[in-house]
Amino acid sequence: GIQSFCRDLVEVADILEKTTESAAGEAEPSNPNPTLKKIYEGLSLIEAKLQSVFAKHGLQKMNPVGGKYDPYDHEIVCHVPAEGLQPGTIALVTQDGYKLHGRTIRHALVGVAVESQ
Structure with missing residues (x-):
């Protein structure tokens, strides 16, 4: 059902996030390639929109750093x-x-x- 669909989609979100982080490393100011900068900016926009759509439909990424361990989460x-x-x-x-x-x-x-x- 919908939970299975969401689990599959968050795997896509993981790949997009890792790709965006990788592009960020390549699009540093020391690299004068404007195409890389545009690719990074585009990936960042897609990632932000995906998280926005997730939130709109009740799918939230957990940010547990600094919190207490909870075996349910x-x-x-x-x-x-x-x-x-x-x-x-x-x-x-x-x-x-x-x-x-x-x-x-x-x-x-x-x-x-x-x-x-």
């Missing part, structure tokens, strides 16, 4: 030294999670702070 993929963070706090996200009308349809893959040994 997050999947731990690594532990990182707590350096300035409370243990159990999400320090990094390796894959964005999404909710559809408040219900998790894809867990965010996260790195959680643990006490340094």
Whole structure:
């Protein structure tokens, strides 16, 4: 149904985000190629519009960095030294999670702070 469709679409959003980030690295001021800059700007606009359409239909990207780990929304993929963070706090996200009308349809893959040994 709609949840399966949304899960498939967020995979497309992931690829678009990674491509946009890659283009950003190539479109630096040190690179005088105006075509790369235009490609980056176009990808950024498409990515923003896609997230806007997602939001319009109740599909929200989770931004858990700095929040507490929640097994209903997050999947731990690594532990990182707590350096300035409370243990159990999400320090990094390796894959964005999404909710559809408040219900998790894809867990965010996260790195959680643990006490340094």
